[in-house]
Amino acid sequence: MADSDGEYVGDMSDDDLIDHRVSSAADGDTYGTRSRGHTKGKGDGKKAKGGAGRKAAWEDIQRSWEDVIETADGSITVGEYLEAEKRRRLLRDTTPLQRGIIRHLILVLDMSFAMAEKDLLPNRYLLTINYAVEFVREYFEQNPISQMGVVGMRDGIAVRISDMSGNPTEHIEKLREWAEQQEPQGNPSLQNALEMCRGALFHAPSHGTREVLIIYGALLSSDPGDIHDTITNLINDRIRVSIVGLSAQVAICAELVSKTNGTDVGSYSVALHEQHFRELFLAATTPPVTRTSEQHNASLLMMGFPSRTVASEDHISLCACHNKPSREGYSCTRCRTKVCRLPAECPVCGLTLILSTHLARSYHHLFPLRNWVEVPWTDAGRSLACFSCLAPFPPVSKAKLKAKGKQDSVAGSDVKGASESGRYACQVCWKHFCIDCDVFAHEVIHNCPGCQSDTRGVEAPAGDINGNSHGGPMEIDT
Known part of the structure; x- marks a missing residue:
């Protein structure tokens, strides 16, 4: 052979x-x-x-493409490239701004013929549904005392997928049912979808935000009337519209976003690829900045913090929210009505019922964690492992110290990108962390492990058990 x-x-x-x-x-x-x-x-x-x-010749192949990537600044390894991508997603504006942490959002999904395109794998429709499920989880993780609903656009009409509620399980179940039973077809209608969103947000309280997030894949809109009248009504109702496009920019979408966001067109973006689409989608989990005078005024909101109760097997009762028998639940602090999950609004008296942890998780949007700075090689020798996960850092050699000997110290460095030493320092406690702990602290826990572990509230000594040097006094509020 x-x-x-x-x-x-x-x-x-x-x-x-x-x-x-x-x-x-x-x-x-x-x-x-x-x-x-x-x-x-x-x-x-x-x-x-x-x-x-x-x-054989193929046994000696050097897979150089797996080790080096050519960039505008030069050649870097894949590991450094991935680390730089993580840092790029983290480096955002951390200026404390007044935001509405009680949100009411309607997610509008395009389910027209344009979503059957396969430029985003496996196709636009399935990828959007998968990202929508991920968005629902992340939205309620970052905004536990908020509510949302889901609306679809197909066959020239708007269809209600799930009603406004604070239960992520219901939204996820409805989205998966639509993905299994329905296929994208027909033309989208922006006007019909926006009118349905107006009706769903009509009863939203004044202390909360009213938002609409549209995932739009088509280049047309089949509307029964003048959509400019709908835009005027959205402005009067203080409803903000954000759009993530999948094809190209559409003039009416740019006008819709600009007028409902106070001439700010930053809420309208077009996805370039799957990863960019995911980033634009999940960026809506951050609450918007308050701009109107009504939202700037302080208002008191009455809330209840019920305790969890467990009944015996002989005393199973129905919950007032779903009318299902259960032994566990929460009793409203005002009328003693039983609800099965929190956060929720009491079906009888209308009191907002939450846990203290829900309020604490929403509070980090108002005071975001400051970005950590890169540690140069001149200061890298003061730490051998990550303060949080104890992962070892790259060793410091004399050649690296000579090459980087003229760099500034950590206290005077700026946040730029990936660190050559693999170390990142908190600007308050000056402890060193790895890139994975940097991502976890800024995207999940929103707190610095070094600051949380130090309860002294006084100036820290020159070194600690990790060998980290503190470039300045501790700025922990007591």
Whole structure:
């Protein structure tokens, strides 16, 4: 039979083929099926044609593309590139601003014929549904005392997928049902979808935000009337509209976003690829900045903090929110009505019922965690491992210190990007962390482990048990 690399091997039996493979492996070849090394017959032991110890050309391939990526600034390794991407997503504006932490959002999904395109794999429709499920989880994780609903656009009308509620499980179940049972078809209608959103947000209280997030894949809108009248009504109702496009910019979408966000067009973006689409989608989990005078005025909101109760097996009762029998639940602090999940609004008296942890998790949007700075090689020797996860840092050599000896210290450095030393320092406690702990602290817990572990509230000494040097006094509020 003829080998794929052009070398001819005579016909052999199964035993000869086995001996050929074994002898090739014994001579140092990785795989004997295509080796040009020694071959041995079953009976004679003669050497086959080809030099001894030779390897196939494909066995010495250097996968340089897996180690180096060419960038505008030069060549960097893949590990450094991924680390720089993580830092790029983290480096956001951390200026404390007044935001509405009690949000009421309607997610509008395009389910028209345009979502059947496969420029985003597997196609726009399935990818949007998967990202929508992820968005619902992240939205209620970052905004536990908020509510949302889901609306779809197809066949020139708007369809209600899930009603306004604070239960993420209901939204996820409805989205998965639509993904399994329905296919994208027809034309979208922005006007019908916006009018349905207006009706759903009509009863939203004044102390909360009214938002609409549209995932739009088409380049047209089949509207029954004048959409400019709908835009005027949205402005009067203080409803903000944000759009993530999947095809190209549409003029009416840019006008809609600009007029409902106070001439700010930053809420309208077009996705370039799957990862960019995910980033734009999940960026809506951050509450918007308050701009109107009504929202700037302080208002008192009455809330209840019920305790969890567990009844015996003989006293199973119905919850007032779903009318389902259950033993566990929460009793309203005002009317003692039983609800099964929190946060929720009491179906009887209308009191907002939450837990103290929900309020604490919403509070980090008002005072975001400051960005951590890169640690140069001159200060990298003061820490051997990450303060949080104890992962070892790259060792510091004398050559690196000489090359970077003229750099400034951590206290005077600015936030730029990936750190060459693999270390990142908090600007308050000056402890060193790895990139994974940097991402986890800023995106999940929103607190610095170094600041939370130090309860002294006084100026820290020159070093700690991790070997980190503090470039300045501790600024912990007591």
